Amino acid sequence: MSLWPHPRKRSQLSIERIITRFKLNSLKGFVSMFLVGTMLSVALAACSGGSNNNSATETPAASNVAANKQNVELTLVSFAVTKAAHEAIIPKFVEKWKQEHNQTVTFKQSYGGSGSQTRAVIDGLEADVVHLALAGDTQKIEKAGLIQPGWEKEVPNNGIVSKSVAALVTRPGNPKGIKTWADLAKDGVKLITADPKTSGVAKWNFLALWNSVVKTGGDEAKATDFVAKVYNNVPVLTKDAREATDTFAKQGQGDALINYENEIVLAQQKGEKVEYIVPDVNISIDNPIAVVDKNVDKHGNREVAEGFVKYLYTPEAQQEFVKLGFRPVDETLAQSKEVTDKYPKIKTLGTVEDFGGWNAIDKKFFAEGGIFDKIQAQKKR
Known part of the structure; x- marks a missing residue:
């Protein structure tokens, strides 16, 4: 939610302040009120007529921009061994989002060592979503001011979306x-x-x-x-x-x-x-996922970024992680015969x-x- 009032509301507030300065029982007040009414009509018409043309640089409410776009782009930055899983999951998410929101989502993807990916994001790689090898790396991006505190509570399982041993x-x-x-x-x-x-x-x-x-x-x-x-x-x-x-x-x-x-x-x-x-x-080798708040607000694609992160927790997406060697975070899937047959049971897990x-x-x-x-x-x- 924007910290700034909508332009229409800001205009109304300004007009109300002007009105209090005039007296209604005088000719001067009558003329002033006429002018004020004209100003209000023009201001509201301008706000209504120009609302579809606002860009991220024109209004602080940049996070809503993507909702009005037919095509939306997301930048995913992840650690190297997740590449095969994401390449299987992303087309399914794109198809689902198109059906539900009538928007085409395209992805830029970057894979590498978790530590180097973390440094790249801090140094200016404008990731919208980060999927890293350990929460300590995500916390470094948080400390750099790019991710808001509490990111791990925004999604299930304390932000852990894939895991291994x-x-x-x-x-x-x-x-x-x-x-x-x-x-x-x-x-x-x-x-x-x-x-x-x-x-x-x-x-x-x-x-x-x-x-x-x-x-x-x-x-x-x-x-x-x-x-x-x-x-x-x-x-x-x-x-x-x-x-x-x-x-x-x-x-x-x-x-x-x-x-x-x-x-x-x-x-x-x-x-x-x-x-x-x-x-x-x-x-338990736990890999977290997080939306990079500062970047999605700049790019105006928060809704899509959050939608993608939530999709990764669905049984459909978790199934792709399982196919490519990860243990699922979905407990129902973890108890399935497919998973129990595929992965040796761990007696004591730290x-x-x-x-x-x-x-x-x-x-x-x-x-x-x-x-x-x-x-x-x-x-x-």
Whole structure:
């Protein structure tokens, strides 16, 4: 809703102030009232006649502009592994919106590492909707003043629209016998993972390792010791998840790779042979969706942007996420035979909330001088 009165209302308010200055029992007052009436008629006619020509630059009520357009454009900025799902979902949304609103929606799409996408939006990439790997990235855009606080309450499931879990990829035949998180700390095992200081996926990897200890009765001292041993078995920390995968798959380094389950499922669908284990003590990798308030108000397409975000929660859209390797956030779909047959059951699932949220996580583990820095400083050379 606009903070400014409609032009017609502003004209009426101005006229009312003028009227009080004149007395009705004088010729001067009569003439003045005649002039005021003329002014009012002209003002109202001007407002009515020009209302369809207002652009986002002519009126602060820019968020309503798209409602009067036959064609509307949305810019979606997302993390790389969602591309296949969105390319399947978007045509269905476009068709549905056309039927219900008689508007043609076109999409500009941008995919990349969640951290780099976050920085791009903050630096000026005018995303209308962001779908990122972790809520911490969305919160950075919020802190930059582009997203209003409370975005996670605008839609179901605290803004989480897709999710996955962590998986361990091994060499063919699994020659090192890697079956659980604990095996990654053994002597002679080399693990490939990205740097959590530069990669959102790598933060999930770190939390999965830490979670595997605290969810099975270990205290923080044991968790620190275990994670330190694992990272001592990491020959090189790559910049991002894509580079980690290339280091493992193309360069042949390492005995194991931590990756999203959905990426592995998608790779198998493309014909790649991937051997992997999904540990039954795991972390829920939750990916949030949000409307970028400042940009949709500038572009005048809020209604369409919010419509698209809400559509992603429908069973129809969630089904597309499932087909491409994500676990559904829709509980009814999650209990379906298709999903239970496709995805291994997780016995113990940790969440970001268990750690106090992303602000607490970043401060404790990944900030300057945090636990990860201390582990790296003690790492054997």
